[in-house]
Amino acid sequence: MAASGDIEQFIEQNRHLSDIVESFRTISESDKHWESRRAFIFRNINDYEDPHLDHLLALSMVWANNVFLGCRYSQDLLDRVKEMAKGIVVEDAPVFKTRDEIVKNQQKR
Template sequence: MAQEVSEFLSQNPRVAAWVEALRCEGETDKQWRHRREFLLRNAGDLAPAGGGTSATEEDENASGGARSRQLQQLISFSMAWANHVFLGCRYPQKVMDKILSMAEGIKVTDAPIHTTRDELVAKKG
Protein backbone atom coordinates (compact mmCIF):
# COMPACT_ATOMS: atom_id res chain seq x y z
CA MET A 1 0.00 0.00 0.00
CA ALA A 2 2.90 2.40 0.69
CA GLN A 3 3.92 2.22 -2.98
CA GLU A 4 0.34 2.99 -4.03
CA VAL A 5 0.21 6.02 -1.72
CA SER A 6 3.53 7.34 -3.06
CA GLU A 7 2.39 6.85 -6.65
CA PHE A 8 -0.96 8.57 -5.95
CA LEU A 9 0.80 11.55 -4.33
CA SER A 10 3.27 11.87 -7.19
CA GLN A 11 0.32 12.13 -9.60
CA ASN A 12 -1.61 14.59 -7.37
CA PRO A 13 0.74 17.38 -6.25
CA ARG A 14 -2.04 19.48 -4.66
CA VAL A 15 -3.08 16.55 -2.46
CA ALA A 16 0.58 15.82 -1.66
CA ALA A 17 1.17 19.43 -0.54
CA TRP A 18 -2.06 19.44 1.46
CA VAL A 19 -1.32 16.23 3.36
CA GLU A 20 2.35 17.14 3.89
CA ALA A 21 1.23 20.32 5.67
CA LEU A 22 -0.49 18.06 8.25
CA ARG A 23 2.76 16.39 9.33
CA CYS A 24 3.84 17.05 12.92
CA GLU A 25 7.32 18.33 13.58
CA GLY A 26 8.55 15.46 15.77
CA GLU A 27 6.99 12.66 13.73
CA THR A 28 9.38 9.99 12.46
CA ASP A 29 9.27 9.03 8.80
CA LYS A 30 7.78 5.64 9.73
CA GLN A 31 5.04 7.17 11.88
CA TRP A 32 4.28 9.79 9.26
CA ARG A 33 4.08 7.24 6.43
CA HIS A 34 1.34 5.34 8.27
CA ARG A 35 -0.50 8.38 9.64
CA ARG A 36 -0.45 9.93 6.15
CA GLU A 37 -2.12 6.78 4.82
CA PHE A 38 -4.73 7.05 7.60
CA LEU A 39 -5.41 10.68 6.65
CA LEU A 40 -5.67 9.98 2.93
CA ARG A 41 -7.96 6.97 3.41
CA ASN A 42 -10.36 9.03 5.53
CA ALA A 43 -10.08 12.54 4.02
CA GLY A 44 -12.92 12.18 1.54
CA ASP A 45 -13.77 15.62 0.18
CA LEU A 46 -11.57 17.37 2.76
CA ALA A 47 -8.53 16.88 0.51
CA PRO A 48 -8.20 19.19 -2.48
CA ALA A 49 -9.21 17.84 -5.86
CA GLY A 50 -6.39 16.39 -7.88
CA GLY A 51 -6.91 18.82 -10.76
CA GLY A 52 -5.62 22.35 -11.13
CA THR A 53 -8.83 24.23 -10.33
CA SER A 54 -10.19 24.87 -6.87
CA ALA A 55 -13.69 25.58 -5.57
CA THR A 56 -14.90 29.15 -5.76
CA GLU A 57 -14.30 31.41 -2.78
CA GLU A 58 -18.04 31.58 -2.13
CA ASP A 59 -18.30 27.79 -1.86
CA GLU A 60 -15.25 27.64 0.40
CA ASN A 61 -16.57 30.36 2.71
CA ALA A 62 -20.03 28.78 2.94
CA SER A 63 -18.75 25.39 4.03
CA GLY A 64 -15.42 26.48 5.54
CA GLY A 65 -16.47 26.17 9.18
CA ALA A 66 -17.86 22.65 8.82
CA ARG A 67 -14.88 21.54 6.70
CA SER A 68 -12.47 22.99 9.23
CA ARG A 69 -14.16 21.11 12.08
CA GLN A 70 -14.16 17.88 10.07
CA LEU A 71 -10.49 18.33 9.22
CA GLN A 72 -9.57 18.98 12.86
CA GLN A 73 -11.50 15.88 13.89
CA LEU A 74 -9.73 13.79 11.22
CA ILE A 75 -6.33 15.07 12.36
CA SER A 76 -7.22 14.28 15.97
CA PHE A 77 -8.34 10.76 15.09
CA SER A 78 -5.18 10.20 13.04
CA MET A 79 -2.98 11.30 15.93
CA ALA A 80 -4.90 9.17 18.43
CA TRP A 81 -4.50 6.17 16.11
CA ALA A 82 -0.77 6.80 15.65
CA ASN A 83 -0.32 7.26 19.42
CA HIS A 84 -2.15 3.98 20.00
CA VAL A 85 -0.11 2.04 17.44
CA PHE A 86 3.34 3.50 18.08
CA LEU A 87 3.20 4.56 21.74
CA GLY A 88 0.64 2.17 23.21
CA CYS A 89 -1.78 4.92 24.28
CA ARG A 90 -5.36 3.92 25.13
CA TYR A 91 -8.48 6.02 24.77
CA PRO A 92 -12.14 5.61 25.76
CA GLN A 93 -13.70 2.58 24.05
CA LYS A 94 -15.85 4.72 21.74
CA VAL A 95 -12.73 6.50 20.45
CA MET A 96 -10.79 3.23 20.11
CA ASP A 97 -13.63 1.67 18.11
CA LYS A 98 -13.77 4.70 15.81
CA ILE A 99 -10.04 4.97 15.12
CA LEU A 100 -9.58 1.23 14.65
CA SER A 101 -12.45 1.10 12.16
CA MET A 102 -11.01 4.10 10.31
CA ALA A 103 -7.62 2.34 10.13
CA GLU A 104 -8.95 -0.94 8.75
CA GLY A 105 -6.63 -2.20 6.04
CA ILE A 106 -3.60 -0.18 7.10
CA LYS A 107 -0.82 -2.66 7.73
CA VAL A 108 1.83 -1.60 10.24
CA THR A 109 4.24 -4.52 10.36
CA ASP A 110 6.99 -2.98 12.47
CA ALA A 111 5.01 -1.38 15.29
CA PRO A 112 6.28 -1.84 18.83
CA ILE A 113 4.48 -4.30 21.10
CA HIS A 114 3.14 -2.80 24.32
CA THR A 115 2.02 -4.55 27.48
CA THR A 116 -0.81 -2.91 29.38
CA ARG A 117 -0.85 -2.56 33.14
CA ASP A 118 -3.84 -4.93 33.28
CA GLU A 119 -1.86 -7.57 31.37
CA LEU A 120 1.08 -7.21 33.76
CA VAL A 121 -1.18 -7.56 36.79
CA ALA A 122 -2.89 -10.62 35.30
CA LYS A 123 0.51 -12.32 34.77
CA LYS A 124 1.46 -11.86 38.44
CA GLY A 125 -1.83 -13.34 39.69
Protein backbone atom coordinates in the same frame (compact mmCIF):
# COMPACT_ATOMS: atom_id res chain seq x y z
CA MET B 1 2.98 -0.56 5.22
CA ALA B 2 0.55 -2.41 3.00
CA ALA B 3 -0.89 -0.64 0.00
CA SER B 4 1.94 1.90 -0.04
CA GLY B 5 1.77 1.70 -3.83
CA ASP B 6 -1.84 2.89 -3.64
CA ILE B 7 -0.79 5.82 -1.46
CA GLU B 8 2.07 6.74 -3.78
CA GLN B 9 -0.24 6.60 -6.79
CA PHE B 10 -2.77 8.80 -4.99
CA ILE B 11 -0.02 11.30 -4.16
CA GLU B 12 1.11 11.45 -7.79
CA GLN B 13 -2.44 12.11 -8.93
CA ASN B 14 -3.13 14.69 -6.19
CA ARG B 15 0.12 16.62 -5.85
CA HIS B 16 -1.53 19.78 -4.45
CA LEU B 17 -3.38 17.78 -1.80
CA SER B 18 -0.17 15.92 -1.02
CA ASP B 19 1.66 19.18 -0.35
CA ILE B 20 -1.09 20.24 2.05
CA VAL B 21 -1.03 16.90 3.88
CA GLU B 22 2.77 17.05 4.21
CA SER B 23 2.36 20.29 6.16
CA PHE B 24 0.52 18.33 8.88
CA ARG B 25 3.62 16.36 9.90
CA THR B 26 4.80 17.24 13.39
CA ILE B 27 8.45 17.85 14.14
CA SER B 28 8.62 14.88 16.52
CA GLU B 29 7.24 12.26 14.10
CA SER B 30 9.67 9.66 12.79
CA ASP B 31 9.44 8.68 9.13
CA LYS B 32 7.73 5.42 10.10
CA HIS B 33 5.19 7.21 12.30
CA TRP B 34 4.48 9.88 9.69
CA GLU B 35 4.13 7.48 6.76
CA SER B 36 1.51 5.51 8.69
CA ARG B 37 -0.38 8.60 9.86
CA ARG B 38 -0.18 10.10 6.35
CA ALA B 39 -1.73 6.91 4.96
CA PHE B 40 -4.53 7.24 7.55
CA ILE B 41 -5.14 10.84 6.49
CA PHE B 42 -5.16 10.06 2.76
CA ARG B 43 -7.44 7.06 3.31
CA ASN B 44 -10.06 9.24 5.02
CA ILE B 45 -9.56 12.76 3.67
CA ASN B 46 -12.55 12.66 1.32
CA ASP B 47 -14.85 12.16 4.31
CA TYR B 48 -13.39 15.10 6.29
CA GLU B 49 -12.98 18.06 3.98
CA ASP B 50 -13.06 21.67 5.23
CA PRO B 51 -14.19 22.66 7.79
CA HIS B 52 -13.83 19.17 9.35
CA LEU B 53 -10.18 18.58 8.47
CA ASP B 54 -9.10 19.31 12.06
CA HIS B 55 -11.33 16.46 13.20
CA LEU B 56 -9.58 14.07 10.81
CA LEU B 57 -6.16 15.24 12.03
CA ALA B 58 -7.20 14.65 15.63
CA LEU B 59 -8.46 11.16 14.78
CA SER B 60 -5.19 10.43 12.95
CA MET B 61 -3.26 11.38 16.09
CA VAL B 62 -5.51 9.19 18.26
CA TRP B 63 -4.82 6.24 15.98
CA ALA B 64 -1.08 6.90 15.77
CA ASN B 65 -0.76 7.49 19.51
CA ASN B 66 -2.53 4.21 20.19
CA VAL B 67 -0.40 2.25 17.70
CA PHE B 68 3.01 3.79 18.41
CA LEU B 69 2.77 4.95 22.03
CA GLY B 70 0.16 2.63 23.51
CA CYS B 71 -2.14 5.49 24.54
CA ARG B 72 -5.55 4.36 25.65
CA TYR B 73 -8.85 5.95 24.73
CA SER B 74 -12.52 5.03 25.04
CA GLN B 75 -13.43 1.80 23.30
CA ASP B 76 -15.88 3.60 21.01
CA LEU B 77 -13.17 5.97 19.81
CA LEU B 78 -10.64 3.17 19.32
CA ASP B 79 -13.17 1.13 17.37
CA ARG B 80 -13.84 4.12 15.14
CA VAL B 81 -10.20 4.87 14.32
CA LYS B 82 -9.37 1.18 13.84
CA GLU B 83 -12.18 0.97 11.31
CA MET B 84 -10.84 4.08 9.58
CA ALA B 85 -7.36 2.50 9.47
CA LYS B 86 -8.42 -0.83 7.97
CA GLY B 87 -5.80 -1.99 5.52
CA ILE B 88 -2.97 0.08 6.98
CA VAL B 89 -0.29 -2.28 8.27
CA VAL B 90 2.46 -0.92 10.47
CA GLU B 91 5.49 -3.18 10.30
CA ASP B 92 7.26 -3.80 13.59
CA ALA B 93 4.60 -1.93 15.56
CA PRO B 94 5.34 -1.96 19.28
CA VAL B 95 3.28 -4.29 21.47
CA PHE B 96 2.02 -2.85 24.72
CA LYS B 97 0.73 -4.63 27.80
CA THR B 98 -1.72 -3.19 30.25
CA ARG B 99 -0.90 -2.92 33.91
CA ASP B 100 -3.39 -5.73 34.57
CA GLU B 101 -1.58 -8.02 32.12
CA ILE B 102 1.77 -7.30 33.75
CA VAL B 103 0.40 -7.95 37.25
CA LYS B 104 -1.27 -11.15 36.09
CA ASN B 105 2.02 -12.42 34.62
CA GLN B 106 3.86 -11.53 37.83
CA GLN B 107 1.33 -13.48 39.90
CA LYS B 108 1.88 -16.59 37.79
CA ARG B 109 5.52 -16.70 38.80
